[in-house]
Amino acid sequence: xxxxxRVFVTxxxxxxxxxxSVAHLRAALRASETLIRPLRLLDTGSLPDGLVAAEVDRIxxxxxxxxxxxxxxxxxDRLALVAAEEAVAASGLALxxxxxxxxxxxxGSSTGGMLELESCYEAGVRGRRPGRLRAQVLAGAVGxxxxxxxxxxxxxxxxxxxxxxxxxxxxxxxxxxSWIRSGAADVAIVGGxxxxxxxxxxxxxxxxxMSPTPCRPFDRRRQGMSLGEGAAxxxxxxxxxxxxxxxxxxxELAGASSSCDAAHLTAPDPDGRGAVQALAGALRDAGVxxxxxxxxxxxxxxxxxxxxxxxxxxxxxxxxASERVAVSSTKGLIGHLLGAAGAVxxxxxxxxxxxxxxxxxxxxxxxxxxxxxxxxxxxxxxxPIGIVVSNSYGFGGNNCTxxxxxx
Amino acid sequence: xxxPREDAIVITGIGLVTPLGTGADAVWHAWTNGDCGFRAxxxxxxxxxxxxxxxxxxxxxxxxxxxxxxxxxxxRHGLLRRMDWVSRMLVAAARQAYRDAGCExxxxxxxxxxAIVVGSQFGNQRxxxxxxxxxxxxxxxxxxxxxxxxLVINAxxxxxxxxxxxxxxxxxxxxHEASGEAAFVAALxxxxxxxxxxxxxxxxxxxxxxxxxxxxxxxxLHPSVxxxxxxxxxxxxxxxxxxxAAALVxxxxxxxxxxxxxxxxVVDEAVTVGSxxxxxDLPSPAAAARTLRACVLPQGRVDAYxxxxxxxxxxxxxxxxxxxxxxxxQGAPVRYxxxxxxxxxxxxxxxxxxxxxxxxxxxxxxxxxxxxSARVRRLALLGAARSGVLAPxxxxxxxxxxxx
Numbered sequence: 001x002x003x004x005x006r007v008f009v010t011x012x013x014x015x016x017x018x019x020x021s022v023a024h025l026r027a028a029l030r031a032s033e034t035l036i037r038p039l040r041l042l043d044t045g046s047l048p049d050g051l052v053a054a055e056v057d058r059i060x061x062x063x064x065x066x067x068x069x070x071x072x073x074x075x076x077d078r079l080a081l082v083a084a085e086e087a088v089a090a091s092g093l094a095l096x097x098x099x100x101x102x103x104x105x106x107x108g109s110s111t112g113g114m115l116e117l118e119s120c121y122e123a124g125v126r127g128r129r130p131g132r133l134r135a136q137v138l139a140g141a142v143g144x145x146x147x148x149x150x151x152x153x154x155x156x157x158x159x160x161x162x163x164x165x166x167x168x169x170x171x172x173x174x175x176x177x178s179w180i181r182s183g184a185a186d187v188a189i190v191g192g193x194x195x196x197x198x199x200x201x202x203x204x205x206x207x208x209x210m211s212p213t214p215c216r217p218f219d220r221r222r223q224g225m226s227l228g229e230g231a232a233x234x235x236x237x238x239x240x241x242x243x244x245x246x247x248x249x250x251x252e253l254a255g256a257s258s259s260c261d262a263a264h265l266t267a268p269d270p271d272g273r274g275a276v277q278a279l280a281g282a283l284r285d286a287g288v289x290x291x292x293x294x295x296x297x298x299x300x301x302x303x304x305x306x307x308x309x310x311x312x313x314x315x316x317x318x319x320x321a322s323e324r325v326a327v328s329s330t331k332g333l334i335g336h337l338l339g340a341a342g343a344v345x346x347x348x349x350x351x352x353x354x355x356x357x358x359x360x361x362x363x364x365x366x367x368x369x370x371x372x373x374x375x376x377x378x379x380x381x382x383x384p385i386g387i388v389v390s391n392s393y394g395f396g397g398n399n400c401t402x403x404x405x406x407x
Numbered sequence: 408x409x410x411p412r413e414d415a416i417v418i419t420g421i422g423l424v425t426p427l428g429t430g431a432d433a434v435w436h437a438w439t440n441g442d443c444g445f446r447a448x449x450x451x452x453x454x455x456x457x458x459x460x461x462x463x464x465x466x467x468x469x470x471x472x473x474x475x476x477x478x479x480x481x482x483r484h485g486l487l488r489r490m491d492w493v494s495r496m497l498v499a500a501a502r503q504a505y506r507d508a509g510c511e512x513x514x515x516x517x518x519x520x521x522a523i524v525v526g527s528q529f530g531n532q533r534x535x536x537x538x539x540x541x542x543x544x545x546x547x548x549x550x551x552x553x554x555x556x557x558l559v560i561n562a563x564x565x566x567x568x569x570x571x572x573x574x575x576x577x578x579x580x581x582x583h584e585a586s587g588e589a590a591f592v593a594a595l596x597x598x599x600x601x602x603x604x605x606x607x608x609x610x611x612x613x614x615x616x617x618x619x620x621x622x623x624x625x626x627x628l629h630p631s632v633x634x635x636x637x638x639x640x641x642x643x644x645x646x647x648x649x650x651x652a653a654a655l656v657x658x659x660x661x662x663x664x665x666x667x668x669x670x671x672x673v674v675d676e677a678v679t680v681g682s683x684x685x686x687x688d689l690p691s692p693a694a695a696a697r698t699l700r701a702c703v704l705p706q707g708r709v710d711a712y713x714x715x716x717x718x719x720x721x722x723x724x725x726x727x728x729x730x731x732x733x734x735x736x737q738g739a740p741v742r743y744x745x746x747x748x749x750x751x752x753x754x755x756x757x758x759x760x761x762x763x764x765x766x767x768x769x770x771x772x773x774x775x776x777x778x779x780s781a782r783v784r785r786l787a788l789l790g791a792a793r794s795g796v797l798a799p800x801x802x803x804x805x806x807x808x809x810x811x
Contacts, residue, residue, distance in 0.1 A: 046546025142581035147794035156681035202550030260577035396565025
């Protein structure tokens with residue numbers, strides 16, 4: 001591990017319910033007011049009480065949206081490109097200063113262009129002509145956001161589109177880390193994107209996992225999860241490349257590890273065994289001991305099963321340090337971004353390091369006594385933060401943890 | 408077996424569920440005999456009943472359905488009940504590959520070091536159609552808790568992990584028509600980075616009506632001609648839609664040697680890179696040839712190229728450019744064959760191509776009808792997707808030759 005290439009985050013970009021930039025998200029993390037509101041994007045007329053979710057109100061037109069993509073790009077594609085443009089611009093990286101085949105792209109998404117696919121089905125069901133929707137169906141696969149981002153920035157290096165449900169973009173970060181460490185790339189534009197869809201909203205409703213009010217992770221009054229949408233991107237650079245150009249090193253992506261519960265397709269292992277394996281593996285990969293960690297951005301969906309399993313995993317790995325490590329879930333602010341959750345939550349971890357601010361566990365004031373973790377109280381906490389852990393778990397029993405370190 | 412580099416990645420198991428048959432032996436013999444996996448679609452076809460009405464598909468008269476596949480022969484009954492068709496095909500192929508590799512049930516430490524990697528372009532299309540129709544008809548509150556979990560594209564990989572007890576990395580990737588090749592590269596990366604000791608890597612897809620309609624509208628489906636005509640009149644048409652799954656066991660050469668495993672082939676090179684093409688464009692033939700040559704020739708001479716032609720002109724042009732480039736660089740023609748023209752096409756069928764390539768270098772044989780049948784020691788193949796992605800791959804043989 002000693003002679004491994006170190007990897008640094010040099011640019012951030014995000015579009016969430018907070019707005020189309022990292023600055024909007026940063027402000028919202030301190031405002032302590034949830035952005036989960038009545039859902040308007042989808043028809044919820046069949047539900048007497050409606051639904052809440054964290055919607056993106058307006059998606060600005062991305063400057064680098066290819067002409068051929070203007071008709072075909074899905075909502076997830078557009079979200080991705082807006083966030084990627086911000087991240088690359090913020091990094092200050094002149095793309096022509098790096099050979100294009102040394103720039104890699106990894107973008108995680110769980111549903112890709114599903115919203116447009118549903119609209120195509122709807123046209124058929126309602127007897128309308130699908131028109132351009134057909135073109136969007138072919139273009140709307142999970143691999144499309146990565147194609148758009150790579151094209152936008154002329155990246156011809158390694159490429160991957162992981163789709164591991166709600167850990168998709170955490171896997172994208174881990175992949176970018178692995179590529180740069182191995183020398184397969186010098187720069188990696190990594191992130192995730194997911195728009196709201198009828199499938200995900202109705203599916204989680206069917207599983208009785210949706211909260212009628214903004215979700216309350218780890219809280220004894222929890223009623224389930226809240227969905228959100230958006231995209232987040234990070235520019236990763238090899239240390240030598242970043243230092244040579246005098247880049248602003250925002251954080252080190254120090255380690256990552258993934259695992260699978262191999263137990264159930266939707267429910268986490270009740271003892272959090274897979275989560276322990278990923279968390280312990282990521283700390284080992286980063287060369288960090290549990291008592292060095294300052295803040296954990298938990299997966300924290302606010303479903304009973306997830307909260308209990310994750311809390312057990314944290315307690316088991318951190319041991320006595322659990323009483324000191326600050327933990328919060330930011331899903332109470334921007335909802336669960338599914339395939340984009342891992343990226344946006346790692347990004348929030350970078351902000352925590354930069355700002356010396358642990359964001360609050362939104363909407364929660366009464367910790368579930370079964371969750372033996374130290375939750376960050378409303379309002380957040382100003383504290384020096386050197387090392388952050390971000391957990392992401394998903395259907396299929398997927399778990400991925402990434403570790404960030406102050407440069 | 409010769410001594411591949413200790414740290415080389417080798418293929419030690421193959422599992423196939425395809426329109427040419429089920430199992431490596433059956434598929435190899437069908438492919439090399441020139442058999443065809445297409446058949447006519449008929450009204451009331453039992454394989455279509457799950458979601459496809461052929462009357463909605465005037466342009467689709469033939470398709471390639473999997474053959475001789477009985478899921479319960481491969482998958483535990485309790486798990487099988489909950490699985491969709493895509494998951495059944497993938498898990499069966501994964502189970503076959505694991506058995507073929509001579510592996511036993513993993514112990515706890517092996518479980519944590521065993522990965523599943525799956526490539527799929529669209530995942531479970533038929534149940535997605537059923538589910539979506541239901542929600543559109545009855546409202547957003549009508550989502551089925553039984554169907555929903557199977558709709559995520561990584562459901563098949565999750566079921567495979569449960570079936571085999573693998574708790575290491577579990578990854579599903581989607582890269583349009585190169586999803587199989589992209590999964591292969593991702594598995595290779597996991598092994599090379601030390602994230603796992605063994606990986607089962609698979610590709611799986613089925614076809615659904617909305618995609619078929621979209622393909623038909625864009626004239627991307629093969630016109631209604633018989634399969635033999637499709638093979639001989641190569642100027643016309645495009646793809647024949649197919650379903651199927653392929654899975655391989657990958658591990659380090661030293662590990663395979665320690666446990667006395669049979670090695671089908673050594674992975675010399677495999678990457679997934681952009682070509683500079685537009686986000687919805689197939690890479691140009693020139694870019695494909697340049698990338699293939701640059702990636703595979705530094706490792707040595709290539710004896711054969713397994714093409715990606717599917718009956719349509721764009722991919723034949725890529726194959727032509729690649730063959731020419733390899734021949735020019737080596738001073739002699741390379742042998743050439745295709746498989747999509749017998750098996751049909753889907754987004755992750757590249758994994759079947761990699762399996763056939765592994766069998767070819769293992770046997771030293773290759774079904775080129777024109778060039779001599781001298782032994783094939785090293786073989787190149789290529790994935791190319793309408794996302795501008797290229798995935799050049801090369802495999803080489805060990806010294807041992809035997810019938811698979």
